[in-house]
Amino acid sequence: MHLHPIANPGTPAVEVRNLHVTLGNHAVLRGVNMRVPPGELVALIGPNGSGKTTLLRSLLGLQKISSGEIRLFGERDIRAALPRIGYVPQRINLESSFILSVREFLAMRSRETRSWFWQSHTQIDSRLRESLTGLGVESLLDRPVAQLSGGQLQRVLIAFSLLRQPDLLLLDEPTAGVDTPGEQSFYELIAQIQVRHHLSVVLVSHDLSMVYRQASWVYALNGVICCEGPADQVMNAESLKEAYGIHVSTYHHHHGHDDHVR
Amino acid sequence: MFAEPFMQRAFLAALFLAPLCSLLGVFVTARRMAFFSDTVSHAALAGVALGFWLGFGNPTLPLILVSCLIAVAVYWLKENTELLTDTIMALLLSGSVAFGIILLTALKGKQGEIQRYLFGDVLAIGPSEVWLSAILFFVVGSGTFVFLNGLSLITLEQEMAHVCGIPVRALNYAFVIVLTLAVTLTLRLLGIILVTSLLVIPPAAARSLSRNLRQQIVLSICFGLVAGIGGIALSYQLDMPSGPVIVLTSIVLFAGSIAASKLSKTTVPVSP
Numbered sequence: 001m002h003l004h005p006i007a008n009p010g011t012p013a014v015e016v017r018n019l020h021v022t023l024g025n026h027a028v029l030r031g032v033n034m035r036v037p038p039g040e041l042v043a044l045i046g047p048n049g050s051g052k053t054t055l056l057r058s059l060l061g062l063q064k065i066s067s068g069e070i071r072l073f074g075e076r077d078i079r080a081a082l083p084r085i086g087y088v089p090q091r092i093n094l095e096s097s098f099i100l101s102v103r104e105f106l107a108m109r110s111r112e113t114r115s116w117f118w119q120s121h122t123q124i125d126s127r128l129r130e131s132l133t134g135l136g137v138e139s140l141l142d143r144p145v146a147q148l149s150g151g152q153l154q155r156v157l158i159a160f161s162l163l164r165q166p167d168l169l170l171l172d173e174p175t176a177g178v179d180t181p182g183e184q185s186f187y188e189l190i191a192q193i194q195v196r197h198h199l200s201v202v203l204v205s206h207d208l209s210m211v212y213r214q215a216s217w218v219y220a221l222n223g224v225i226c227c228e229g230p231a232d233q234v235m236n237a238e239s240l241k242e243a244y245g246i247h248v249s250t251y252h253h254h255h256g257h258d259d260h261v262r
Numbered sequence: 263m264f265a266e267p268f269m270q271r272a273f274l275a276a277l278f279l280a281p282l283c284s285l286l287g288v289f290v291t292a293r294r295m296a297f298f299s300d301t302v303s304h305a306a307l308a309g310v311a312l313g314f315w316l317g318f319g320n321p322t323l324p325l326i327l328v329s330c331l332i333a334v335a336v337y338w339l340k341e342n343t344e345l346l347t348d349t350i351m352a353l354l355l356s357g358s359v360a361f362g363i364i365l366l367t368a369l370k371g372k373q374g375e376i377q378r379y380l381f382g383d384v385l386a387i388g389p390s391e392v393w394l395s396a397i398l399f400f401v402v403g404s405g406t407f408v409f410l411n412g413l414s415l416i417t418l419e420q421e422m423a424h425v426c427g428i429p430v431r432a433l434n435y436a437f438v439i440v441l442t443l444a445v446t447l448t449l450r451l452l453g454i455i456l457v458t459s460l461l462v463i464p465p466a467a468a469r470s471l472s473r474n475l476r477q478q479i480v481l482s483i484c485f486g487l488v489a490g491i492g493g494i495a496l497s498y499q500l501d502m503p504s505g506p507v508i509v510l511t512s513i514v515l516f517a518g519s520i521a522a523s524k525l526s527k528t529t530v531p532v533s534p
Contacts, residue, residue: 060425079427087425098292098417101474105418108411109426117410117476142473145418 010038011074013168013200014059019068021054028054030223032068036168041194041201043215043231045208047244050222052204053090056172059202060087073167086161088154090172090204094146102148102156103141106132109163128163135159135189151175154186162193169194169201187214208235272384272451272494272504274392278399279448280460280490280508284468284482285406286441287461291469292417295441296462298336301351302442303449303457305332307362310379314372315365322391326446332358333442337435382453382505384494395447402440409433414475451494452505463512464489467519485515 014036021029028051036042044052057063059070061078072081103124107116112127119127125141132138137159140152148156154174161169175186187210194201194214205211211218211231218234220226222244227234264270290299309328313321332354339350366372378386406413412433415423424430441461449457468481493508500507 062421062424082425082427085425087422089421092419092422094419095292095417097294097469098414099469099472099475099478100414100418104414104475108414114411117407117479144474 015071017069020066022066036200039198040216043211043218044204046221084167086166086169088157088171088174096146099144105145109160169199171203173204271387271392275387275395276490276494278395280486281483282399283460284464284486287465290461291465299458301355302329302333303445303454304355305329305358308358311362311365329442329446333438380454384504386450456505456509459509467516470519470523
């Protein structure tokens with residue numbers, strides 16, 4: 001059963017009130033309200049340029065806001081909340097010449113292996129092993145982070161985010177640049193993680209079938225929140241038309257079950 | 263050679279500064295900051311000229327201050343103007359060199375100083391430079407390992423570092439200042455023109471033989487030590503200026519590491 005976020009008890013992981021963000025002369029967000037209850041997977045959908053990434057960046061303090069209020073776990077201090085947040089960005093421009101290995105990268109995030117420089121690979125691996133189970137990154141530990149493929153990097157970034165046992169995971173189109181089978185397994189992984197760790201998740205995605213399957217609440221954004229509600233209510237032609245404009249329809253991939261917006 | 267006090271000071275300075283520059287150089291090369299170190303080293307010429315003009319017998323202090331000022335100016339202009347970083351650095355580099363040369367030329371009896379600072383001179387290393395190098399080595403060396411995770415994350419991707427709670431701006435400025443201090447002290451050994459080589463060549467040589475950051479850091483420090491100490495010893499034996507000999511020694515190490523890297527790749531058996 002889907003609950004309206006306001007009906008879910010407990011301090012919300014995210015609460016956004018009347019958020020305005022202007023980039024240059026362009027008002028990207030114009031009075032956005034959003035609420036993410038604890039332990040729920042909330043999806044954010046909308047066309048390109050609708051402000052989805054700007055909204056996520058605002059939550060992380062990466063984007064200066066013009067007005068409005070953001071509370072994370074009930075607090076206004078975003079910096080204080082950062083240790084409780086995992087973030088997987090849409091695009092990440094890693095410094096390709098930097099030779100930091102996946103093992104070293106992940107070790108930095110775990111409290112037990114923070115002093116990785118002075119620990120042997122065996123020590124690091126044994127301390128990380130439990131946290132990495134089921135994430136599919138064990139075979140990548142010796143590879144340089146900056147030389148991974150899109151799908152491999154997304155898995156490593158998820159593993160990195162989870163090592164501090166976050167309460168909130170922010171995923172910005174995490175499968176951009178990942179092939180379709182990789183995309184499916186990635187979303188299955190997210191769903192498992194969300195249930196296992198009882199995480200609050202905000203997911204920006206164009207994959208509407210995934211949103212339909214996994215999200216307990218959907219916000220459709222286009223500068224403002226056009227509509228919100230349980231996935232089966234928001235994801236009808238009428239609501240999508242409101243969010244995406246008039247030329248909207250859904251289509252099916254040949255493999256049967258993926259709806260995408262076009 | 264070790265009986266000469268000036269050579270003892272030169273060896274001690276190299277012992278402290280060469281591994282320090284090679285350690286910082288791992289991040290300088292990965293962050294593409296070689297031109298930045300060139301800019302702050304050239305700014306030293308303005309500091310030297312200003313020091314002599316103000317009546318300093320040893321211009322180390324004004325040299326450090328002017329270079330730090332230029333380093334901060336690069337980052338301030340980068341943050342507060344639309345100018346590209348390369349443009350800012352080229353502007354400040356040429357401006358400070360022009361200012362330094364004009365002032366040194368105008369000061370009677372100081373024209374010869376230009377060459378000493380451009381190409382390095384072991385005789386210029388006094389006890390105060392050795393002490394400063396030792397302090398910098400212990401403070402910055404240990405600081406780099408304390409902040410290794412933060413420094414690595416801002417090198418890899420700055421926004422991700424911010425999300426991990428790293429004070430990105432403060433750490434960037436701290437890195438720029440310690441890098442400038444290391445460059446300004448090392449330029450007495452290598453000279454303004456060649457000082458960047460110790461920040462670039464040992465890490466580059468180490469990079470070709472490494473599979474992870476730890477290996478690169480350890481190898482880079484080793485290569486830096488061999489180039490610094492070996493270069494000074496060779497320069498004494500050959501009666502050559504120390505800077506160019508240190509650079510050529512590190513280039514030999516670099517060539518060797520490239521050859522070893524290629525050789526190891528060709529001899530790795532192909533798995534069936």
